[in-house]
Amino acid sequence: MIGRGWPVALLVVAALLGAADAVSYRAVGRSRARCLSEHTCKAVCKYGNAYLKEECRRCHPELCPEPRTPAESQPQPPPPSPNSAAPGCLDQNGVLREPQATWVDNQDYPCIIYTCPKEGGDYEIDDLTINCLPEPSDELGTCTPSRNLGQCCFNYTCHSSNPTSQSSCVDSNGILREPDEVWNDDDLNTCVTFVCANGVVKEISNLTILCRPLPGPGCIPYRAPKECCYSYNCSITVNQTLCRDTEGNYRRDGDTWYDDVTYPCIKYVCRGGTTEIEYDLTSTCEEEKPNCVAYRAEGACCHNYTCYCEFQGGRREHGEEFFDSDAHPCRLLRCDNGVISSVASLDDCQPLNCSETIRPVGECCKRCALCLHDGTEYQEGESLYDDQTRPCRRLRCEGGQVVFEEDESRYCEPSPDPSCTPWHMEGLCCPKWDCEEQPCMIDGVKHDHGTTWPEDPQKPCRHLICNNSQVLTFSEEPPCPEAPSGYNCVRRDVPYKCCPEWDCVTIECQYGTDPVQVYSEGQRWVDDQTHPCKHFTCTKAGVLKTKDLTERCEKLEPPDCPTERELGQCCKRCIPRPHQCVDSNGGRHDVSETYFDDPDTECVLVRCVTNGTETVYDRRNNCPRDPRLTNPRCSQVATADCCPVYHCPACEYQGRQYRTGERWWDSEERQCTRYVCGYDGTNTTVFTRLPCRPVRPGCVASYRGYECCHYKYTCMFDPEDNLIPMPQTGRSFDFN
Structure with a gap:
């Protein structure tokens, strides 16, 4: 029997929580012989009622300080006497509870469940706080407690105070989790909540300890979405044949289930009390591969594998790119799920024309060997001189050796005069000559030895020098620049300047x-x-x-x-476009499109097809029949709703005119036939009561009211039953 006044939602929570391995004991009278647990008192001192707080102050005074308000200092009601004559139990507030009644310490957050036994007397206590997880340690960071309505235990949301030093985790399914990431074992029916705490997977909530076991073999487990624990239906027929799964749950005949809800591999079915395997997907799974990390997605049975590669004694992860050699990289390789493949080749080496080669560290291709001369390295084929101050003997680097190539002193000019004395300039092979000073004569002008002058004074681009009667070039200006491009320029020569100037206009x-x-x-x-x-x-x-x-x-x-x-x-x-249809206004329509052939009247609905159009619906088919076929006097006066409108003259019957739609009888005294004036001006029979039953000749018919046919007729006979004809005096009416 469930106590009155307890919401149904709390009853379900209490049933799930109370069925676990909670601490249950009987309050023996009020003798205070037994105390509540320290874990329970922590919740009672924070959320419990005044009486339970008093109990905890007695057993755990450090958890519940003395009340600070006068209301809390008032004396509590005396404990119920175990020998009370009243049936039921007195609760902690002195309220009498019925036998088998159940109540909680807090309707919003029930942590202690009280039950009055069937025989009454002392109530029993179920302490649910003993199953609550302790508060997280400081290593999880700052944790915030929260709980839903109807829940006793707190959930905790933790955030690390030093996220930069945190490490990631790998859960039981091989999924990489970020630091402080929180996840559930099953998003549909969450039982266990985990958190990644500095590289360690820790539980922050586990509701499985609150789930009650299967009550008996006659119960069927079930659970709603978002619930961890199973509820049980124990109202099945006794004679029904059941099966029992690997977890001890009973299954009805025809029920199906899987070995694992998250990773279903084997599907079972209950048939006649025997558990049969409907299918098993484990045979389709790949065998465990070496050098691979297994993982599988939720809802899948088989594992997928991410494999690494072993190369030159090292490990390369899937997708990693690396060279075939650190010393001489020639190929770029990639690890593709355990298989090494070539991505690019760097060995596009040019052919060498040398006898000695070297292969520098960090390069794939070989080079020709270098030559060393006076502490300087030279490339293969490079020329050098044995003496840089007087470069006459030209050498060459060949096969790593310096070999003689040519003596350039043989190109030096001989002495211009036996009296000249040679002298050498640093960096030049050939000597200079110091001869007796003799002037130079140019165009009758004498120039002493060693003097210089412009070749053209008006345009001094080249200067000459007299060297012992020989005129030599002393200096020469570089070539003059061309006119600037992109401009409209005019050349202007300047006296005593070598190069002209340009007068430019920007266009x-x-x-x-x-x-x-x-x-x-x-x-x-x-x-x-x-x-x-x-x-x-x-x-x-x-x-x-x-x-x-x-x-x-x-x-x-x-x-x-x-x-x-x-x-x-x-x-x-x-661009060639598909076939289109054109309506009367020039509008284009694609194939399979429906439209009105005349958008103005919207009378005929057609569908565009590849070879033209087809009619879908024609409103003109519902127009009234043309009255001119039966009444030539009718004429068309307008068009409305796709149908023509006609005007016909009035109908005429027995000399009387009738309007269109007007109805009348063929005779007001004997209403046999009903007429209506049609829209085409013709008399149309609505209905008729003719013909009537025949009247025996010589007899007189009798009528009632305005009925068309007689309801009887009267005959006269002589004593010998011979018909005596009756005079027809007119219509006989009977209005009774």
């Missing part, structure tokens, strides 16, 4: 609007880099269009066709 052209492009004289450009059609040049006269490719483009047929053009092409071309 600029502008093209475009957003943004405006500026071009110099002589520059060329196009209107569009992707589709160049028009070519322009900047001239002194301005922008000059030099080419227009649009004039060569073919005319588009039809002009409104969709177009395309390739990159770098100017002219557009029509």
